[in-house]
Amino acid sequence: MPIHHPQRPRQLSGGDSATSGVQQAEAALVEHYPRLVRLAYLVLPPSLGRHRRVLAAHGAVQRALPGPRTSPERPPAPVLPRVPEQSRAAISAEGTDRRPEAPAYVWVRLRVLRTALAYERRPRWWPGRFPAPAALRPAVPVVWGLRLFPRAGGVEELTLDRALSQVPGAVRAAFALRTLESLSDAEVRALLGQAGCADPALAVRAAGRLAGDDRAGAELLLRSGEFDPCTVQTRPSDLLRRRNRLRAVAAAAALCVAAGALVAVAGDGSSGVADAGPGGRSAVVPALEPAGLLRSDAQEWADTSRLDFTAWPARGGRTDDRELLGRALDVWGRTPRTTTVSTTAGTVAVPPAQPPRLLYAGEVDGAAVVLLHDGGVRLVRYAEPLAGGGVSALDFARTDDAGVTTGAAVVISRTGDGARFLLAPWIARSATRDLLAPDVPARDLDVAPDGVTAAVPRPAPGGACDAWPAIQLSSSERVVEKHAFLLTDLGDLAPAHLTYTPRPAGGSRARQPREATSPPALLSWARTACSLRAVRGSGVRAVNNWEFARQTLPEGGASAGWLCTRADTWRGPGRVLVQFVQPGPSRTAPATVVADRDDTALCSRFGQHILAGTRWKAPSGRWYVLAAGSRAVSRIEATGEASGAVDGTTLAVRAPRDASVELTGRLRTGGTLTAVR
Template structure:
């Protein structure tokens, strides 16, 4: 690696000897054998190889005598010498060392490159003929350098062309000397979502602390050490956000369908599902948006500020804190509990389900008011909710002096693919009327009229007629509302079905 990064001046033998001398001089003993130690050593090697001191040419004899019989390919060496130094570093790390782009980005930041992505893009655009594998330089053929260096010779040879590092390496020792779980952090390139599938894997890391290695190391270590089944184990977690949302440091990590919010000293681990577009809650009414989302707006239509992908606080205007939050393009997002914002939709009594799903539409003022009420009636959800549909399948005036009312079937869709339907009668006092089928909603309940008499009420969606069976007196049905008196006493079970007209 050091050889290919060196400026393309002088003979190959001298350049290779200088490269190996640089690697030898950056050794720090056993500390180099850890993941963070290797990463720090790679940074030291690259800094010296980018701007080699002339003093490295003095006393070069021991390294010249230790050169292998076959030298690196001259065509590749000459082609690399024509590149900008930092583009050359990026090319070597990507094409020769085989590092992923997120690791190259972090390495360039360690080298004080302010904006590494244009450098990486330039390196990706370089077309250099790479020799066949049999012609490549093999560092294993290096001979020992007979100096007083205490660096193990095999390690020096291997690190001449490869220093394998990780972005984050955390863990603590276990009794008996066993290695602790290692959690590495990866990040998608900022433009990944423009070139491939729009999935959670394509969300880039955002925030002003993405370059704070110490903070990220603590965040990864906290999740790796979490107990009670929250620990992700080893492997790689995706860094979604690291910044000061609300003024305090916060990191958002993802592993599979779970996300971890690290706000020192606390750590929350939640099941978030794999929905690619649902915003993720950061706390304090702030949400991290998908990189492809439109600009958010308040429920009144004003623009909402966004910084590093985080929308400004827009809490629900309800006593319980659940309900509509803001508009995002053609969608209205709301909070119903859990780590994700949910798409809220509303259907009027005239709605008739079609054969294919209807795309969500932005809620109007009336639908926002309805969801403000339903949001507090819905129980807080521990699971991630991605969508919630409220179908007002019946509206009218309740009989025998009752008030105007609306009957709703609310369908909640979870991020893991499950769902639940509940029905609610919104009159003077909201009433939970049990489960409902969002495809053919029908619901019933016992209700006490202003006169004090009890009635059994049931309603069904357009095109359906409610049918009740139980200890009821004669029933009448008008405008899809069934009304019946009890035979003996109210609040007894009634079997309810819906028949097509």
């Protein structure tokens, strides 16, 4: 749904310089309206939500012009800032015109930038609905009954959006100005300073690290529909909440008319919520009625390009048991205190706003289990014991943008040391393997006709790490030919997808993550699988092992590897473990974790550069400081109680065991890195 910007205003002749300047600024605003709104949308805090961000971006641009009652500035034409006279890169606006250099546009852009950055400078005590005091608060368009969202992009756009959500507004502004406006770093620093940024230089450096080497790729992503608030999709707001509010307002108005100044407090329980029907279930909420549950056809997955939980058919022996489905929906809608509830990080345990999709209803391991999918965002599992005396359980997990691999299996039951999975309908073959035994072939896994697997051993949460079970699944040839991948149970409803990124050969371009089923990938995971204990139960979507460097050790020439193990969660943030893989007594000896970082873009597409170090004892008994960097590192320097420098991606310096040493890396592009801790 395109949001059309206003028609171009006519240029008026005559009048004073202030009027002329405002008219020029208005003409620039209307001409470049989509560009300005996109810039505002990127700078605004993602915590506003996509709907409010869209409205706030349009409001920030539409309020950029000064008026007699809104701003004292009213600039005359001669005082509008001028752009430095230098050659500019030809970057189009919405793919057609060159970057505007008119002083009027430069002035309007500064106004928009100030307003967007003001959203993050509100006091902590200020109500979340209003970003700043009235002097800084832009009016937003009013949209009643609709939610507005930019068009959804792919995995790369989503990854960039998540990376931008983890940095301050000034960094997002610098990233957008460098990428979309093609400004130099000096121009960005000057513009951020004018906009009120406290440390423009720091924001520009952080934006440079975020963009990495692929500036053209970042520009292409920013110009996609994911970040275009002028072309949006619409969805209804919470219809039930709106209806209840309207009923409450109508009831209050009727009560005021009937009672006059008398305030009556009704004690009969009528509050806009309908009386419960049979079994305690509300008869007016379609989302909580078994008859309203969505069901996919058995072969829908083979005829759609969207392979996620929306393509799963309803399976199990009790999909027509209205009583069981009704109890599951009752517990979801009004959870009793006796029910055991668990949620993965970032998941809300609230009733559905629309009818969920039924994925499974049947009996597994002595319990009746119902698995529901809530509109692309959550998986909900309800379980009740078949024998009396137990309590029901309700488990919630996020499944944003699941796909062929991340939407391929769900943990349907856990008992003792084993777990059963419900597999996606596009899985043609299933097997199990031990990640700590990379040379042992995968063993076939039995699957019932309803898609439930035989019990699979679970990774031990503590104690000795002697084995790490995983399931190896193969997609149907109707989906993709010869596609196998690994999943492992990390304690959530959705198992984690394991991938592997090999080290670039001969300084070539960075490689992309691939399935962890090749011999090198299995050997990599054999050394690092036990480190997955650190991310159990944190809502992990996928874990990638990236071998970013290989180092020849001093005193003997043995070879060691450096791995960055990145765990991405369903809610967005990631955790990184940097591991040093030295020669060991066996090919499965665990690697050494030398760095641990939470909520970071390191080792992702938007954090392609890394430097790490560790202390290492040689067979002779001498201690060394070792360091390694990714492929773009051209020089490593050590300073402090031990010093040294070397051109290349690895360094080894003699140093006392407890010496304090600082490591710095230089990039081929001219930037610098400090070692991750």
